[in-house]
Amino acid sequence: MDALQTILEHRTIRKYSAEKVKPEILDQILKAASRSSTTGNMQVYSIIVTSDENIKELLWNAHFKQDMVKQAPLVLTFCADFNRFNLWCEQRNAKAGYDNFLSFYTASIDALLAAQNASIAAESLGLGICYLGTTTYMSDAIIKILELPQQVVPVTTLVIGYPAENPDLTDRLPIEGIVHFEKYNNYSKHQIDSIYADKEHLPSTKELISINQTENLAQIFTEKRYTKKDNVSFSKNFLKSIENQNFMNNEL
Amino acid sequence: MDALQTILEHRTIRKYSAEKVKPEILDQILKAASRSSTTGNMQVYSIIVTSDENIKELLWNAHFKQDMVKQAPLVLTFCADFNRFNLWCEQRNAKAGYDNFLSFYTASIDALLAAQNASIAAESLGLGICYLGTTTYMSDAIIKILELPQQVVPVTTLVIGYPAENPDLTDRLPIEGIVHFEKYNNYSKHQIDSIYADKEHLPSTKELISINQTENLAQIFTEKRYTKKDNVSFSKNFLKSIENQNFMNNEL
Numbered sequence: 021m022d023a024l025q026t027i028l029e030h031r032t033i034r035k036y037s038a039e040k041v042k043p044e045i046l047d048q049i050l051k052a053a054s055r056s057s058t059t060g061n062m063q064v065y066s067i068i069v070t071s072d073e074n075i076k077e078l079l080w081n082a083h084f085k086q087d088m089v090k091q092a093p094l095v096l097t098f099c100a101d102f103n104r105f106n107l108w109c110e111q112r113n114a115k116a117g118y119d120n121f122l123s124f125y126t127a128s129i130d131a132l133l134a135a136q137n138a139s140i141a142a143e144s145l146g147l148g149i150c151y152l153g154t155t156t157y158m159s160d161a162i163i164k165i166l167e168l169p170q171q172v173v174p175v176t177t178l179v180i181g182y183p184a185e186n187p188d189l190t191d192r193l194p195i196e197g198i199v200h201f202e203k204y205n206n207y208s209k210h211q212i213d214s215i216y217a218d219k220e221h222l223p224s225t226k227e228l229i230s231i232n233q234t235e236n237l238a239q240i241f242t243e244k245r246y247t248k249k250d251n252v253s254f255s256k257n258f259l260k261s262i263e264n265q266n267f268m269n270n271e272l
Numbered sequence: 273m274d275a276l277q278t279i280l281e282h283r284t285i286r287k288y289s290a291e292k293v294k295p296e297i298l299d300q301i302l303k304a305a306s307r308s309s310t311t312g313n314m315q316v317y318s319i320i321v322t323s324d325e326n327i328k329e330l331l332w333n334a335h336f337k338q339d340m341v342k343q344a345p346l347v348l349t350f351c352a353d354f355n356r357f358n359l360w361c362e363q364r365n366a367k368a369g370y371d372n373f374l375s376f377y378t379a380s381i382d383a384l385l386a387a388q389n390a391s392i393a394a395e396s397l398g399l400g401i402c403y404l405g406t407t408t409y410m411s412d413a414i415i416k417i418l419e420l421p422q423q424v425v426p427v428t429t430l431v432i433g434y435p436a437e438n439p440d441l442t443d444r445l446p447i448e449g450i451v452h453f454e455k456y457n458n459y460s461k462h463q464i465d466s467i468y469a470d471k472e473h474l475p476s477t478k479e480l481i482s483i484n485q486t487e488n489l490a491q492i493f494t495e496k497r498y499t500k501k502d503n504v505s506f507s508k509n510f511l512k513s514i515e516n517q518n519f520m521n522n523e524l
Contacts, residue, residue, distance in 0.1 A: 023275040023396035027304045027389050050451055052279045054444050056388065057403045060497055063445050068452045075454055099456075104449070105493075107464045112490035117500020122507040125408055128377075129384055129428060133403075136308065136388035137279050144275035151309045151385075156377055167455045176381060192306050193315050197356070199302055200320045202327055203419045204351075212359050238364035241357075245312055248369020248524065255374040255522040270507040272500070 026144045031189060033148025036091040036181035045145055046094065049180070052141030056133040064123075065131035066101040067138070068166050069094060075165065082161040083154040083177065092181035097155070097162065098135040100127030102171040102267075124173065124267035131175045139178055148183035151176055157254040159261040170266045191219055278396045283441060285400025288343040288433035297397055298346065301432070304393030308385040316375075317383035318353040319390070320418050321346060327417065334413040335406040335429065344433035349407070349414065350387040352379030352519075354423040371423065376519035380427050387428050400435035403428055409506040411513040422518045443471055 046069065053067060070076055071094055079097075080089040089095060102118040109116040117123075139149045155162060155177045162174045197215035207215070216237075219225060225237050232240045242248075262268055298321065305319060322328055323346055331349075332341040341347060354370040361368040369375075391401045407414060407429045414426045449467035459467070468489075471477060477489050484492045494500075514520055 021275060023273060023278040023392050024300065024304060026275040027393060028307055030307050030309070032309060047447070048276065050447050052276060054447055054450060055280055055282050057282070057284060057391070057401075059405045060493065061442055061444075062493065062498075063450055066450055066452060066456065068454075068456060070454055072454050104459060104464070104467070107459055107461075108468050109490045109494055111461060111464055112488045114488070114490035114494040115500070116494055117503055118498070120500075120503050120507040121511055122408065122503045123498075125380075125510065126405065128380070129405075132381060132384040133388045136385045137392075139309070139385075140275050140389075140392060141279060149309075153311045153378065153381075156374065165455075169456065169458055172456065190313055192313075195299070195302050195306055198306060198315055198318055200318060202320075202322055202324045203417075204318065204320060204421065204424065206421055207356060207359055209359075209363060212356070212363055215356070216360050236364045236366070238361045238366035241312065241314065242361055242366040242368055246314075246370070246375075248367070248372075251369050251372050251374045252522055252524050255372040258377065259373055259522065270504055270511065272504050 021144050023140070026140055030143060031148070031187050032150050033183045033185060034088050034150055035183070035185040036088060036093070036148065037184040039182040040093050041147065041180065048145065049138050049141045053134040053138040056137040058130045058133070059126045062105055063130065064100065064102050064105055064127040065134055066099045066104065066172065067134065068097040068099065070097065078165045079162070082158045082165060083152050086152065086154070088150050088179050089152070092179035094180040096138060096178045096180060097166060097174050098131040098176050098178070099168060100124055100131050100173045100175050102127055103169050106171060119171065119266045119269045121262070121268060121270055124262055128175045135176050135178055142180050146182070147180050150179050152179065156258050159258050163261060163265070168265070173261055173265045173267065191222060193219065273396050275392070278392055282395060283439050284402050285435045285437060285439070286340050286402055287435070287437040288340060288345070288400065289436040291434040292345050293399065293432065300397065301390050301393045305386040305390040308389040310382045310385070311378045314357055315382065316352065316354050316357055316379040317386055318351045318356065318424065319386065320349040320351065322349065330417045331414070334410045334417060335404050338404065338406070340402050340431050341404070344431035346432040348390060348430045348432060349418060349426050350383040350428050350430070351420060352376055352383050352425045352427050354379055355421050358423060371518045371521045373514070373520060373522055376425065376514055383427050387430055391430055394432050398434070399432050402431050404431065408510050411510055415513060415517070420517070425513055425517045425519065443474060445471065
C-alpha cells in the first residue's frame, strides 16, 4: 500500500487475533526500523522482541495490565542504547563520553524514529499496532524484566499483531491548530475555542463527560487521565531510571 | 510508492534544488504528520514551517551553518508543546499539571513520531529530507528565533526539498546487532567485533580514518564528532532550556 495511504489510515488497535506473526514478516518490520534516520549513523538504540508468554505476562503487569500486551503476539520495546556503542569504543581504545543527558536524548530520538518506521511497516503488512505510553511511567520495572544493562533505557513499546477490531479513525485537531508558519504564533482565546470545537462536540466526548462526571473534556485529562500527581510521580521515576542507567553525568 | 519501499529507500539528502514545494504538497506532509500516534490523543506538539529567507538564515546560523538549511525551501521545527493544551485547560477551568519532565518527554515522543510521519510522507512524494541533530544542541537559540513560549521546546528539525543529489544507501549494522529476543542479551567481545566488522571495512571508513588521523573509526566518534566535552556542554544547555521552558517542576 502507498506510504501516504498507510499513514492516513493508521488506527490504534487494542484487540488482537490469536494469529502469530511469521518470522519473515517480523524480519521486514525490523529491517524497516533499521533504515530510519539515526544520529551520525550510530544507531544508538535496541529493539527487544518479546513473544514468550511468561515474560509478556511480566510486561503486561508493568504496563498497567493492559489486555493488548497479553493478546498481541509481539511486544517490541524500543530502548535508547549506548551500551553497544560503548563496548565497541572500549574494544577500540576510544574513550566514550556518552553518560550524559544529551546522549540519552539523542538515543531516544534514534529509538523513536525506528519505532515509527516499525509501526508504519507493520501496518503496511496488514498488522495492527498500539504504542504503550506506560513504558516511561514504569521504566524501572521494565529495566528489571528485560535485564537492561547500564546506558540502556526503555522509551516506548509497540504491541504488534493481527487486528480483531476495525475502529474508526480517531479525531485530530485541525492542521492549522498544530502548525505555525515562520515563527510560533501564540493562540488567542478565540483560536483555542475554535481548534478544540470539533473535538468537544463529538458524541463520544459527551459520553465521556457523562461517565467521568466532569464539567468538560479538558477536566477529564487534568483530573482523571493525566493528573499532576501522576505526572510528578512518573517524572521522578523516569529521571531516576535515566540516572540509574548512567545517563546523568553532566559535568566534565 | 509502497510504504515499505519508501522506508527501505530512505537516504539523507544534503543538497537541494531551488524548486519550491507547492502548498498542496506541504499540506499532505502536514496532514500525514497529524495522523501519527499521540499520547491520549492530546497532540502535544507543534510544527513550525519556516520558508522566509531571513528567518532561515537565523536558523542556519543556529544549526552550525549547515548548507542544507539555506538550500532546502522548507525547514520544519518539531516542538514538544504543552502550551496549546494548557491554554485550552485554562479556558475550561481545568487545572493543568504538565510543567514536569514526564510531560516534556511525552510531548517529545508525540513530536518525534509526527516528524517521522512527515519524513516518510515527504519521501513518498519525491522529496528529500535531512534531520538536524543540532536542534537539541542549540535549543536556546532556536527558542529565541522562533519565539517559542513557555512549555514549548524544539526537539528535532527536518529540512525538506527536492534532492539535487542521489546518494547511495548508507550502511547499517546487521539486524541481529540491534535486536534482542525476549530479553536484552548483552554482547560478547566477539559479537561486538562481528557487528561492527562490515562498517569498519568500508572503503569510506578507511578514507575517514586517514583524513581524521585516528587509529580507527570509533575514535573518530569519541575524539572528533561526538566528544564528551561537547556532549556535557550540550547536556547543560538542553536541560537549561527544558527548565527555562517550565518543564522541570517535579514536585507536587
